[in-house]
Amino acid sequence: MTELDSIQIHVSSADQTLKLGEIIGKSLKPGTIIALTGELGAGKSVLVKGIAKGLQVEEEPNSPTFVIMNCYEGRLPLFHFDLYRVADEDELIAMGYEEFFFGEGVAAVEWADRVPGIFPEEAIEIGITIPEEEESENSRNINITGAREWVLSFKSTAAQASLI
Ligand SMILES: Nc1ncnc2c1ncn2[C@@H]1O[C@H](COP(=O)(O)OP(=O)(O)OP(=O)(O)O)[C@@H](O)[C@H]1O
Ligand SMILES: [Mg+2]
Secondary structure: OOOEEEEEEEEOOHHHHHHHHHHHHHHOOOOOEEEEEOOOOOOHHHHHHHHHHHOOOOOOOOOOOOOOEEEEOOOOOEEEEEOOOOOOHHHHHHOOHHHHHOOOOEEEEEOHHHOHHHOOOOOEEEEEEOOOOOOOOOOEEEEEEEEHHHHHHHHHHHHHOOOO
16 A cells, blocks of 8 residues: 655745645656546636746646647656546546556646546546635645655755745
8 A cells, every 4th residue: 555645735826836746746756547526617728838948848738628738858758637528437548548647757637537437546646726715816735645665855956946
């Protein structure tokens, strides 16, 4: 069993979410899967843009709403999935998702809760919520859960960047 740990981060702007994504992107190893959850407009795509930056992807990812996955070249390949319109696991098997999940790249998956069965326990889970009673509409709570070692090293980098 993978020993897990979590970290909660409060951000107050889309720029901070982008920055957080960039720090995450810099810390990722080949074969990492990131399961993103959060309602419409929570900021999942903003976070993926940051992750892409941290992976030295030159293009800016747009939302892959009409395709299941977009692929970007960077320090590691980035596979950006959006499962919003995916019906079930069979649809993902048919498009060959396993090659992208279990290869040398990074898979960042929006709407991961639509098909929860495909994620291994080592996946990094990132949930974004919009606080209800908050003055600013740009506030978000970001919860990150992953392997204990990775979370510990991530915490120290996030602290250095004054994000926590
Ligand atoms: N703190 C914040 N973090 C991220 N986005 C924010 C924040 N504050 C405001 N926003 C705005 O919220 C929107 C988030 O949009 P985004 O496309 O990233 O959401 P999403 O979770 O990917 O939604 P969808 O489910 O439609 O894919 C953007 O317009 C962004 O500017
Ligand atoms: Mg999105």
